[in-house]
Amino acid sequence: MKFDRLSVSAPGGRQLLRETTLTVRRGEAIGVTGESGSGKTTLLKAAMGVLGRGCEIDGGGIQLDGRAMEKLPPHERRKLAGTSLGFVPQLPMTAFDSRIAMGRQIQAVYCKRLGLSREAATGLAREKLRQVNLLDAERVMGSRPGALSGGMLQRVAIAILLGLNPPFILADEPTSALDPDNRAAVIALLQDLKPTSGLLVVSHDTEVLGRVCDRVHVLHDGELVEEGNLAELLAAPKHDWTARFAETAGQREEGYWSWERW
Numbered sequence: 001m002k003f004d005r006l007s008v009s010a011p012g013g014r015q016l017l018r019e020t021t022l023t024v025r026r027g028e029a030i031g032v033t034g035e036s037g038s039g040k041t042t043l044l045k046a047a048m049g050v051l052g053r054g055c056e057i058d059g060g061g062i063q064l065d066g067r068a069m070e071k072l073p074p075h076e077r078r079k080l081a082g083t084s085l086g087f088v089p090q091l092p093m094t095a096f097d098s099r100i101a102m103g104r105q106i107q108a109v110y111c112k113r114l115g116l117s118r119e120a121a122t123g124l125a126r127e128k129l130r131q132v133n134l135l136d137a138e139r140v141m142g143s144r145p146g147a148l149s150g151g152m153l154q155r156v157a158i159a160i161l162l163g164l165n166p167p168f169i170l171a172d173e174p175t176s177a178l179d180p181d182n183r184a185a186v187i188a189l190l191q192d193l194k195p196t197s198g199l200l201v202v203s204h205d206t207e208v209l210g211r212v213c214d215r216v217h218v219l220h221d222g223e224l225v226e227e228g229n230l231a232e233l234l235a236a237p238k239h240d241w242t243a244r245f246a247e248t249a250g251q252r253e254e255g256y257w258s259w260e261r262w
């Protein structure tokens, strides 16, 4: 997947992304970090074809398996969701329908995207829920989203992707709303997704950026200003934001960051 000199503008002409070039290959994870408002979510939204009202791609494009995503009509683009491109949200509650039991929602995704029968889809759902350590798969499938914790829902979101096995996965701050146990579990699951998928992960979590991501890009005011693996970036930051990030990274509480664990 390649973001090729991608520029995105907001209503009024403000540039949200300026000539962003970034490649994600299968089997690797690319991190994107940077200050709030620098355009990280805009990058993911552009890839998913869900830019905010009035925002538009006004230069460059996004190639996925040789296709120019920005040129596809919306219905073609939607078909890619779940098959060619998966998404791990920041707040998984927003990704599910609060009125419908999880089992039916997972089943619907597998029936539609993989062409499975309901029975086969339920069997796959059970298997994938167990794979993300939701061992009481029957209870999870019988529950509505509101009855599950954020961490459980994030595991369900990843379980669905493990079943779909899309070649590329986008993740927006996938650990920021999780408690330490679920956070560690999600980091391990992102690692599990990596061998078969290319991951583009927006995060400020140094464990995600350091353990999961092979390279990390720093986005500042819509421009990619530096890149490297996390250890390199923190050891010799070039940009002011990265330098501040490196300072606070060293001070994070145990469990959030420690050089010793590297």
Ligand SMILES: Nc1ncnc2c1ncn2[C@@H]1O[C@H](COP(=O)(O)OP(=O)(O)OP(=O)(O)O)[C@@H](O)[C@H]1O
Pocket: 010, 011, 016, 034, 035, 036, 037, 038, 039, 040, 041, 042, 043, 051, 052, 053, 054, 055
């Ligand atoms: N629909 C829109 N119209 C106008 N401006 C927008 C729109 N959507 C986003 N922006 C602006 O684009 C800029 C980048 O937003 P974006 O959400 O991509 O940042 P971010 O780096 O993901 O920030 P955060 O870390 O806070 O989520 C922000 O200044 C935001 O206000």
